[in-house]
């Protein structure tokens with residue numbers, strides 16, 4: 163049964179869940195996980211339902227928990243639960259969320275555990291009134307600020323770093339709410355794209371470096387009705403609502419939508435933009451436009467560049483679905499080698515499954531992917547994927563392609579080797595577990611049992627993403643764009659032991 167937490171919902175008493183239920187991680191430990199997705203709307207008679215639709219489109223950014231908070235000018239209601247958006251928000255549950263303002267969140271935990279209490283939006287009663295917040299990213303000075311706030315008497319409901327922002331707002335000396343929010347955002351460091359809601363206002367902001375995406379859209383009002391404003395982590399969330407893309411929320415910008423209209427202010431300036439390039443490589447949906455360009459276009463160019471840099475004689479280009487598909491199409495177009503879906507992904511694999519009693523080798527990967535034998539048999543295959551993390555999954559996939567009869571398997575990766583962990587909202591293993599941090603490309607090739615292995619160059623990846631010096635590439639270069647305030651927390655994760 164789906165466990166839910168109700169806060170401020172008319173007619174339902176708030177009950178703190180007795181268990182700290184955690185949902186099992188996906189069974190592929192070699193996969194990188196999306197961080198979170200956020201969405202907001204101002205104002206719509208079916209606000210909860212519209213945010214539900216946006217979260218549905220953002221489900222790929224987090225599958226552990228989801229939540230929606232609504233406001234009707236007086237009350238602020240919040241319902242969140244563990245699991246997928248469509249499982250938590252049934253028709254009956256959505257009807258318990260009144261109001262024409264809403265924010266929503268879908269989560270994969272990167273800090274804090276995955277318990278229901280840490281699901282978002284987080285709703286906090288503060289000296290500035292009721293506030294709900296939904297956050298995508300990771301703060302890098304979390305420990306320092308949390309300790310400072312606790313000394314000042316703050317009591318935290320969750321272990322999530324997102325609550326830090328709300329507590330800073332509550333403890334700010336600023337006299338207006340918008341000043342308190344700007345004050346709060348200027349004290350935290352790291353990656354954050356946030357949406358916030360009070361009883362009658364919506365706020366949207368990005369960190370000064372613009373690590374994570376956040377876009378603004380508009381549903382044009384009909385017959386003289388005012389326009390409806392929407393915000394979402396990715397523009398693919400606008401399409402179901404027939405909202406048009408207006409612009410990105412700028413790095414260091416705080417946007418407020420209220421009964422008085424839209425206002426914008428820069429709470430931080432002069433910090434260079436370092437948006438996460440891995441959003442273009444892997445996380446974001448290809449039908450989204452983020453950081454000013456279409457993800458589909460970047461990925462196809464990565465594939466083309468990869469073919470130019472490390473072409474190999476072959477009979478067929480095969481993507482590792484789903485995220486390798488667009489780069490593989492680019493590789494095939496550039497190289498002239500035919501493309502086909504030689505691996506089929508089962509999209510209906512749930513979080514739990516019954517394993518056969520007799521152990522099956524590489525069972526987890528086989529459950530997800532299956533080879534198309536008549537396409538692969540006797541062929542020289544170029545397999546295109548977006549990354550190698552520990553190397554174990556790549557080895558299993560290559561074995562699978564070989565066991566289907568492939569004569570040769572050449573693995574091509576549409577980004578450079580992942581050599582450093584991410585501290586900005588992407589769940590990466592520690593450095594000691596990243597195969598490329600501790601092995602040469604030849605050693606990795608031999609471990610994964612490929613006939614050849616090549617990665618896209620750093621310059622090639624940047625060029626494919628528009629050639630602008632506006633990206634964080636730290637997981638490939640180790641050049642982190644922030645200072646390490648909480649160095650004690652960061653160093654163990656960086657250690658190679």
Ligand code: SF4
Nearest residue numbers: 438440584634636637
């Ligand atoms: S370290 Fe990598 S995954 Fe993390 S923000 Fe930078 S580019 Fe993105």
